[in-house]
Amino acid sequence: MDGLDKKILEMLKINARESFANIGKNVGLSAPAIGKRVRQLEDDGVIEGYALKVNHEKLGIETKAYITLVMHQGLSGRPNVLDKIREMEEVQSCDRITGDDCLCVLGYFKNNKHLIAFLEKMSQYGATKTSIILEV
Known part of the structure; x- marks a missing residue:
């Protein structure tokens, strides 16, 4: 190159x-x-694909958040758990990370009520910490 x-x-x-x-x-x-x-x-694999940029507010997305997850003991090694989280419609990205947390999820939500419902779903996998994105 x-x-x-x-x-x-x-x-x-x-x-x-x-x-x-x-x-x-x-x-x-x-x-x-x-x-x-x-x-x-x-x-050569330098360009892996092309992405679409979407105005999520026009689609009714009011809340975006980063959610870190400390998984329950014994779940962190299970690939199907990671796949289940990645398949959730709210999840835009889900990365395994180092440190105290196991995962970092970027999620898009209609509103805070929708975010709360999502966090309740996530609680089956472990403890979450949420940071709402104020501005990109």
Whole structure:
């Protein structure tokens, strides 16, 4: 990967739908040359996919929170527990972490009442600590 690839990646991070022609104008290459480089970055696993940015407030999401979980004894080694948590519709990401906590969950909720119901579901797996996101 060279400097041109890094510039291409920076532009795609800002707008994953940017045209190859526009990227080419900015880095001094033709659209087909940009396409070839992007396909190579995809083939090499540097680009793993493209994401959609959603305005969650317009979908009725009022509350976002980070929730850490200290799992009950004996549950932390069970992969199916982690899968069950990751499959919950509110969970945007779920990471195993080091330290006193076992997991860090990013969740999106319609409102605080919805968050409370989610925390009650999570209590079957262990003790939670919640930090509500005020601003991104």
